[in-house]
Amino acid sequence: VTFKNINDMIDDYLSIDEWKGKAGAYAIQGVAGKFIEEVQGDIDNVIGLPVKHVIEVIETLTKKPL
Incomplete structure (x- = not known):
């Protein structure tokens, strides 16, 4: 995961x-x-569950194919 420069966004994010x-x-998958x-x-690996791999x-x- 590569992040943008979040210096201008971080205070708003922390406030919610x-x-x-x-x-x-x-x-x-949220505001971040x-x-x-x-x-x-x-991206499923980043979110927390590698869905494609689980299906495989x-x-x-x-x-049997799902």
Whole structure:
């Protein structure tokens, strides 16, 4: 994850309390998404669950496409 320069945005973000309880103090799928310049790889990994990988594993184990 590559961040933009957030110096001008951080005070507003901290004032809304969305950061509380977040790993790394942000959630890319929420308001903090505006801080993100670029994501390399699968955004689901950043959010917390590599959904595509989980589906691949389930399909391999069950031998059936989901």
